[in-house]
Amino acid sequence: MHWRIERSSAPAAVSVPLLEALDLVKDYRTGSEVRRALDGVSLSVGPGRFLSVMGPSGSGKSTLLHLLGGLDRPTGGEVMLRRRALSALSDRELTEYRRQVGFVFQSFNLVPVLTVAENVALPLVIDGRRRAEVDRRVRDTVAAVGLEEQADALPSRLSGGEQQRTAIARALVTEPAVLLADEPTGNLDSATGEQLLSVLKAAQRDREQAIVVVTHDPNVAAAGDEVLHLRDGAVTGRIDLGCGGDGSPPAQRLAAWLGDGAG
Ligand SMILES: Nc1ncnc2c1ncn2[C@@H]1O[C@H](COP(=O)(O)OP(=O)(O)O)[C@@H](O)[C@H]1O
Numbered sequence: 001m002h003w004r005i006e007r008s009s010a011p012a013a014v015s016v017p018l019l020e021a022l023d024l025v026k027d028y029r030t031g032s033e034v035r036r037a038l039d040g041v042s043l044s045v046g047p048g049r050f051l052s053v054m055g056p057s058g059s060g061k062s063t064l065l066h067l068l069g070g071l072d073r074p075t076g077g078e079v080m081l082r083r084r085a086l087s088a089l090s091d092r093e094l095t096e097y098r099r100q101v102g103f104v105f106q107s108f109n110l111v112p113v114l115t116v117a118e119n120v121a122l123p124l125v126i127d128g129r130r131r132a133e134v135d136r137r138v139r140d141t142v143a144a145v146g147l148e149e150q151a152d153a154l155p156s157r158l159s160g161g162e163q164q165r166t167a168i169a170r171a172l173v174t175e176p177a178v179l180l181a182d183e184p185t186g187n188l189d190s191a192t193g194e195q196l197l198s199v200l201k202a203a204q205r206d207r208e209q210a211i212v213v214v215t216h217d218p219n220v221a222a223a224g225d226e227v228l229h230l231r232d233g234a235v236t237g238r239i240d241l242g243c244g245g246d247g248s249p250p251a252q253r254l255a256a257w258l259g260d261g262a263g
């Protein structure tokens with residue numbers, strides 16, 4: 001299809017937004033103290049687009065991802081999926097929303113008494129999918145992240161990188177419209193990180209999934225079409241890596257941008 005070829009170089013503004021954040025504000029209250037973790041963040045991710053979010057520790061990256069995933073409610077502003085506001089959804093619709101979003105947590109959140117394959121199967125089982133479909137999808141997804149050998153192992157027997165890959169397989173197995181990942185390569189050596197990036201890129205390319213990845217790693221961030229930089233809960237810079245630029249490789253342009261203070 002023609003548009004498939006055009007897509008990666010098209011500016012974000014012309015693609016139909018799948019996931020949007022409009023002026024998101026999040027305050028955390030502890031006792032009498034209020035801490036503003038997000039202070040008016042807006043973004044838009046189209047189908048098949050990959051957005052990277054960078055920024056120092058404490059800048060609000062995880063908070064932003066939780067709000068996008070419908071795991072927490074904003075103090076102000078709005079999250080929209082296909083132009084529908086999350087705040088307008090009933091509890092049942094919100095559950096449905098979360099099914100369309102794959103989430104990779106910074107802390108994996110694997111179930112310790114279930115094997116790798118069982119952890120990956122969990123969202124499908126909860127969804128009530130047929131056994132044959134569950135088995136097939138689990139096999140394919142476990143293979144895609146390179147964990148066939150560990151399929152029957154418990155998480156406690158895995159390395160950090162293998163646990164992380166299990167978490168990513170579990171997020172991808174339902175083929176969600178949106179994949180949100182918090183530091184997905186934080187514990188991976190660079191070869192495994194490369195493999196994971198290729199899994200994410202395949203999800204983006206072959207299934208038109210929208211991907212939002214929080215990362216400290218410029219190599220991971222450079223795989224995105226666009227990079228947002230957060231500081232103190234606000235977007236302090238954006239760079240579009242998909243749009244030609246001066247013709248230098250995305251990783252190089254990103255490095256120069258970060259070196260200049262990110263916007
Ligand atoms: N549940 C919470 N309760 C109180 N403060 C929180 C909570 N979660 C995050 N924060 C605070 O909000 C700010 C942003 O945190 P976070 O989104 O985790 O940042 P990042 O992921 O960029 O490191 C930090 O100052 C953090 O201490």
Ligand SMILES: [Mg+2]
Binds near residue numbers: 061062063106182
């Ligand atoms: Mg975080």
